[in-house]
Structures are given as C-alpha cells and as structure tokens.
Amino acid sequence: MPSPSIVWFRDDLRLADHPALRAAIDRDEPIVGLYVLDEESRDIRPLGGAARWWLHHSLASLEERLRERGGRLILRRGPADRIVRETAADLGAGAVFWNRRYGGPERDIDAGLKQSLRDDGIEVRSFAGSLLFEPWTITTGAGTHFSVYSPFWRACLAQPAPRSPLPEPRKIQGPSRTPASDDLADWDLLPTEPDWAEGLRETWEPGEPAARRRLREFLRDDVDSYDRARDRPSAGATSLLSPRLRWGELSPHTIWHASIESGDSSGFLSELGWREFAWHTLFHFPDLATKNLRSEFDAFPWPRLSPAALRAWQRGRTGFPIVDAGMRELWRTGYMHNRVRMITASFLIKNLMIDWRRGEEWFWDTLVDADAANNPFNWQWVAGSGADAAPYFRIFNPELQAKKFDAEGHYVGEWAPEYRAEDGQPPQPIVDLGATRKDALAAYEKVKQASRSRTS
Known part of the structure; x- marks a missing residue:
C-alpha cells in the first residue's frame, strides 16, 4: 500500500517554488495538501477581518489549481498539532513536509510536531520557502x-x-481515496452581516x-x-x-x-x-506586537486613551486631508500606500498620543497584507521603539507631507473628496499640530531621562 505524503500549506499558498511540495513530488507517492485553520493553539494570533477575506479566496484558488493537476487540498480546523497528527494517522501518511514559519508560537508548534511525528515513524522535513x-x-x-x-x-x-x-509542477499524484475535508464556506471567513468587502472585491483578485x-x-x-x-x-x-x-x-x-x-x-x-x-x-523577539523592542520606551507617558480620537482616526474623520484619505483607502480596499501608512501612524502616535499598539491592532484587522512581522515591526519603527527606529522627534507633519507628496491633491481627491470640493463640508481638525508636537517631544524627553537614570 502506498504511504502518502502530506504537504502542510501555511502562508505559502502556491505551487511554484514550493520546496515542501517539490520534496513530496520527489518521494513519488500520492500527495495530499493540507491547510489547517488554527484559531485554538496557545498564543496564535487570530486573523483580522481583511486577512480572513483574502485567505478564503486564496485557498479556493489553490484548491482549484491542485485539482487541475491531479492533487487534493483538504481543509481542517483546530489546533494544528492535533489536526496534523490525526490527519497523518487517518491517511497512513509516510511523510509530512512543510515550509518553515518564524514566529515564536508557530516554531514551538512545528518543533513539537516534528518530534511526535518522527516518534510515530513518519518522515518529517521542513524547508526554507518564505x-x-x-x-x-x-x-x-x-x-x-x-x-x-x-x-x-x-x-x-x-x-x-x-x-x-523551483518550477511549478505540471502533474501531482493524488490519493486513491478522497480524504474528508471541511467545506471552505463553513469556515465563515467572508463577512456577511454586514458585507463590508465590496471594495476588496473591486480591488483584488x-x-x-x-x-x-x-x-x-x-x-x-x-x-x-x-x-x-x-x-x-x-x-x-x-x-x-x-x-x-x-x-x-x-x-x-x-x-x-x-x-x-x-x-x-x-x-x-x-x-x-x-x-x-x-x-x-x-x-x-517573538513579542514584537505587544512589547517595545527598546525597553526604555516602557517609560513613555501615554495619556489616557481617548476613544473619540481613536474612532476619528479609524474612520478618516480627523480633519487632516491626507490622514483621512489614507484611512478611508484602508477601509475600502484593505490597503494603504506606504508613505501614507507612515503619515497616518505618526499622526496617531505623535499627534493623538495614542499607543502604537492600538494602531497596530487596527491595521492587523483591516490590511490584507498584515503579517506577524511587518505589521508590528513597522509600527514600532514609526513609534521610535523598534529596530532601526525613526527617532521619536521625527514627527510627520501631515500638511507638509501632503504638499510634498500629493501637491495636486489627486490622492486626497480620490479618497476624501469633500476636502477638494468647493461646497464640501470636511471635518474640522481634532488637534492642533503645533501643540501636540510639543507634547510629544516633552513625552520623549521623559523617556530619555528615564533611560539616563536607569543607566547612571
């Protein structure tokens, strides 16, 4: 009896240049693709809404492409260590292959799985694919x-x-029997009540x-x-x-x-x-999304959170045209231009004096490209608390940034047109840029003083 190979797909939803898939093909046994929706393992961060939308459609595409070549993709939900072991046992798998992950909780899961599967006599290999x-x-x-x-x-x-x-495989040897699989629609990855994904559908495939x-x-x-x-x-x-x-x-x-x-x-x-x-x-630094990389920033005197200011930022109602345009582009499309990401992040942290973690959480939920590394890494970069960080006293003035990078107002006109219309009624600025800049610099000075006291 053939002993099939399981290719455990994660954040590598492709056929071309897929080292784990290539290893399974070289083994010359039937191949079963597996995707596990793990929302239960300890410390695994649940996906944001925009990411769930993308995942649904990317999995549908991958499943179709595997079928075209003779393969299968099975979908199962639950803690990954249990699901992968159960699937291997159900199929009588002889090998399990995957491309590596680099987050702390994911590495712990993968290391434990590798050992337990090998203890069961199953070949396990991981690859550099990402x-x-x-x-x-x-x-x-x-x-x-x-x-x-x-x-x-x-x-x-x-x-x-x-x-x-690596080249894309033209043919994949599928299993002799179709393994049980969840129905993708039953995972409820797509928004329904309300369906806010119209802009995502218009923007992305x-x-x-x-x-x-x-x-x-x-x-x-x-x-x-x-x-x-x-x-x-x-x-x-x-x-x-x-x-x-x-x-x-x-x-x-x-x-x-x-x-x-x-x-x-x-x-x-x-x-x-x-x-x-x-x-x-x-x-x-596996805690990148929750802890300051530079510990001296733990002393930063964040004021009490203003829910109204945070909502105004999230909804693009701050009264600063390029900030509002960026936040509306994000909500509509699940994406924001990188320069505008820096402007909107700086505004939240250094003008509204809201903890960078609140902004990181919002981007995590609304960006189709938010991942465990880049999203918190870039927020910490803007905040000044991260690796190779922009100095805290570098505060993006949204009005000057708009003059420099959107001089003719095309971007603002597309996403926040009331600022360009003669009879438009844009929101009034919710803060004074000069005053909040002074407050931010004063707070940064307290961080420097605390750091000096700790090292003296």
Whole structure:
C-alpha cells in the first residue's frame, strides 16, 4: 500500500517554488495538501477581518489549481498539532513536509510536531520557502542579531545569492481515496452581516495566477519609475505585491530572480530586504506586537486613551486631508500606500498620543497584507521603539507631507473628496499640530531621562 505524503500549506499558498511540495513530488507517492485553520493553539494570533477575506479566496484558488493537476487540498480546523497528527494517522501518511514559519508560537508548534511525528515513524522535513535568508544565518561579527537595517542587508548580500525558484509542477499524484475535508464556506471567513468587502472585491483578485500577472505587469510597466515615484500615493508606482508575499502566492525567490532578469536597477529589491529585516527581528523577539523592542520606551507617558480620537482616526474623520484619505483607502480596499501608512501612524502616535499598539491592532484587522512581522515591526519603527527606529522627534507633519507628496491633491481627491470640493463640508481638525508636537517631544524627553537614570 502506498504511504502518502502530506504537504502542510501555511502562508505559502502556491505551487511554484514550493520546496515542501517539490520534496513530496520527489518521494513519488500520492500527495495530499493540507491547510489547517488554527484559531485554538496557545498564543496564535487570530486573523483580522481583511486577512480572513483574502485567505478564503486564496485557498479556493489553490484548491482549484491542485485539482487541475491531479492533487487534493483538504481543509481542517483546530489546533494544528492535533489536526496534523490525526490527519497523518487517518491517511497512513509516510511523510509530512512543510515550509518553515518564524514566529515564536508557530516554531514551538512545528518543533513539537516534528518530534511526535518522527516518534510515530513518519518522515518529517521542513524547508526554507518564505524568506531569502534564514534568520539565524545572518549575524553580526559578534555572532548576535542585527538591530540596524543597513548592516543587516549588507550581511545578507554578502551571502551566496538566493537560490533559483523551483518550477511549478505540471502533474501531482493524488490519493486513491478522497480524504474528508471541511467545506471552505463553513469556515465563515467572508463577512456577511454586514458585507463590508465590496471594495476588496473591486480591488483584488487573490490567488497565485493573479499574483504572477501582477509581478509581470510591475516589472514591465512600473519598476523603472519606482525610485522617483514610489512616495507619491497617486502615482501608481508601487508593486502591490505585499499581500502576495504575505500569503505566499509568490515566493521572495521568484520576485528576486524575476527582478534581476528584468534588468531592474531600482531600489525595489531593498524592499525585500526590509521584509527580511522584519522577520529577522520577529525571530529574535517573538513579542514584537505587544512589547517595545527598546525597553526604555516602557517609560513613555501615554495619556489616557481617548476613544473619540481613536474612532476619528479609524474612520478618516480627523480633519487632516491626507490622514483621512489614507484611512478611508484602508477601509475600502484593505490597503494603504506606504508613505501614507507612515503619515497616518505618526499622526496617531505623535499627534493623538495614542499607543502604537492600538494602531497596530487596527491595521492587523483591516490590511490584507498584515503579517506577524511587518505589521508590528513597522509600527514600532514609526513609534521610535523598534529596530532601526525613526527617532521619536521625527514627527510627520501631515500638511507638509501632503504638499510634498500629493501637491495636486489627486490622492486626497480620490479618497476624501469633500476636502477638494468647493461646497464640501470636511471635518474640522481634532488637534492642533503645533501643540501636540510639543507634547510629544516633552513625552520623549521623559523617556530619555528615564533611560539616563536607569543607566547612571
């Protein structure tokens, strides 16, 4: 009797350049793809609403593509360690393969599973499929992790070049019997009451085929203008590949080599480096979403939360046009231009004086590309509490930022048109930028004083 291989899909919802899938094919036994919706394991962060929407459609695409090639994807829900072991036993599996995860709770689950499956006589292997460089392989001269981006990326580039992507399999040997599977619709990943996803449907087409099309389009049409136009939110010069990387519909190896082969000489590949740096940091600091990376920021005197101010920010009703435009783009599309992400984050933290964790939670729930590393890493960067952080006294003035990067008002006109209309009735500013800047700098001075007292 054949002993099938299980390929456990996680944040790698693709067929091309999938090392775990390639290992299963090379084993020359029937293959069963498995996806586990784990909302029960300890310390696993539940997905936000926009992420659940994307996951539904990306899984549907993956299931269809596996079937076209003769394979199967089974869906099961529950704590991953139990579900994977039960599935392996149900199928009489001879091997379980997966691509690695890098968050602390996920690594603990995977390590325990690897040992228990091997104790049962099952072959288990994990692979590097989601990062260009494994986090533990990039170290300083002293053998420690990096805390500054530039030397980190130089150390990465001094390594052997990232491997070439693996080809997409044309045929997959499926199992002789169809294993039991949950119905994707029963997972209720899509919003219904109310259905707020109209803008997501208009903006995105999840799945590997659409991801590969977007990569080709970007490298053909947009990458040449990337450096000079990437900071202008109305220019359409960004890659829009971040959700594709977050869900693994494209691997970073595929993007890396396609960019080089296209002759790209822009700074685009350094954006992959920033992503690598975020995961490098999460690997060494698993509590990145809840704890200040720089402990001196624990002394930051956050005032009592103003629910009204937080709601105004979330809904794009702050009275500052580019902030409101960004927050409305986020709610409508599940995405926000990167420059505007920095502006809106700085406004929340340094003008509204609201803890960066409240903003990180909102982005986690509303972004289709929010992942466990990049989302908190970038919020801590803006806050000044993270790795290679922007100094706290760097406060983005939203009015000056709008003049510099949206001078003609195209972005604001698209997402917050009342600010551009002659008879529009925009909301009034909820804070004074000058006064709140002074308050933020005074709070930052208290952090510095507390740090000096601790080290003296």
